[in-house]
Ligand code: NDP
């Protein structure tokens with residue numbers, strides 16, 4: 399026999415086809431609570447979409463550590479042979495939820511590792527750098543990527559106006575406009591933690607680290623023209639590709655690698671190693687193999703496990719720490735703030751966000767709090783009733799910051815915004831350069847000449863050939 403349907407209060411429902419009306423033709427009676435409940439619930443089916451990275455796809459998987467890097471970190475999740483369950487959410491940045499997948503944009507690469515020491519979230523992108531180096535500029539930058547307040551259209555003018563006035567964006571703009579700005583699928587991108595983080599070992603020594611996930615499917619990209627054709631037929635091309643490949647058992651994999659810089663090396667480094675617009679050159683800071691990441695399970699419910707998934711760079715575990723990177727510092731605040739607004743105060747109680755370890759906090763109450771804590775009389779701290787306490791064993795090594803003056807330092811002053819994009823430009827083949835020029839010219843459609851010329855002068859500072867190539871592609 400089939401199970402009987404109920405209201406959310408568990409009361410059996412006798413009819414789910416016909417509302418209660420006074421007479422066959424209506425009107426409808428107020429007492430039809432099942433009708434009211436159904437309509438009221440539907441009105442609450444959506445939560446605010448993410449303010450950025452709204453359109454995305456995710457899958458569960460595992461991280462397996464194959465190498466011994468214990469001299470750098472004591473983090474359990476990074477010890478040899480450790481296997482950790484994870485959720486990886488890919489996304490585009492600018493498009494709203496439901497936007498087409500095959501758009502030229504940076505791809506998000508957000509990881510949540512459910513470790514034995516609580517959640518470690520590494521919320522990165524498919525690029526090792528970013529458009530800005532000071533979070534103060536993030537809302538302005540994102541406004542240029544979203545819609546114009548009057549036309550409700552995306553604006554090439556706003557994007558290039560901001561970029562041409564922000565030379566620190568050149569590195570990321572060059573990556574975005576290169577063939578890698580339009581990946582074939584989420585399976586064909588690298589992931590980068592992007593920021594510099596710390597690793598801390600058993601002796602409480604700190605090393606600076608960059609995290610890399612290199613696709614084992616190989617980098618594959620599509621052209622603007624191919625993207626147009628794909629979007630015309632399939633707006634969810636990347637969601638489909640990821641879901642179907644995992645359903646078919648064709649599990650995508652990434653090689654997990656790190657770069658290490660000692661604290662002494664950081665002091666002597668010719669550039670600021672905490673500047674998010676810079677990479678650490680491989681020749682100076684070689685890649686070190688750590689392990690392998692595999693995606694092997696699709697979420698059962700997209701809303702519960704992907705839309706409500708809440709990633710935050712603030713989630714770190716003992717043995718992994720932050721760095722002075724100004725962007726990272728701001729993100730530590732911004733994400734949990736976004737989650738409390740977007741999902742709710744107790745977003746971390748949801749199964750997808752919940753760590754596998756017990757949570758022992760003194761936070762109390764709040765909307766939708768359902769947890770029954772066994773704290774009894776110990777509902778504040780310090781207390782005499784055996785409540786959980788701090789443990790100094792987890793204290794990080796002190797970060798030396800001496801003789802510092804607090805002020806708004808000009809991050810553009812004396813900063814070399816050109817050498818690293820030049821290194822990238824130089825490693826592109828002639829064919830890749832032609833694609834770069836064409837992609838930029840198309841992305842500049844409708845932009846006033848004054849803004850184009852300002853941007854061309856920035857390209858010239860990377861290489862005169864860069865400027866001339868774009869100029870030619872623009873036909874000016
Ligand atoms: P290397 O020659 O050692 O490395 C070049 C890197 O560039 C490779 O990782 C390659 O990725 C990647 N790459 C190639 N084409 C593109 C592209 N269109 N967009 C983004 N990345 C690309 O040189 P360096 O380490 O000295 O770096 C030179 C430049 O390479 C940097 O200025 C930066 O722009 C770029 N880069 C550097 C990275 C780093 O961590 N050092 C990481 C990624 C890019 P792959 O091996 O997967 O093909």
Ligand code: HEM
Pocket residue numbers: 447448449450451454487488489505506507508521522523528532533536591592593674707708709725726728729732733736737740
């Ligand atoms: C999402 C803020 C820079 C990667 C978000 C969200 C906010 C945000 C508020 C939405 C979170 C949510 O509602 O769940 C910021 C701020 C930044 C910044 C203030 C700069 C200071 C970056 C950088 C990266 C990045 C540098 C990558 C290196 C992502 C990703 C997501 C995201 C991948 C989507 C996470 C997911 O899949 O749920 N960001 N961001 N962001 N951001 Fe950032």
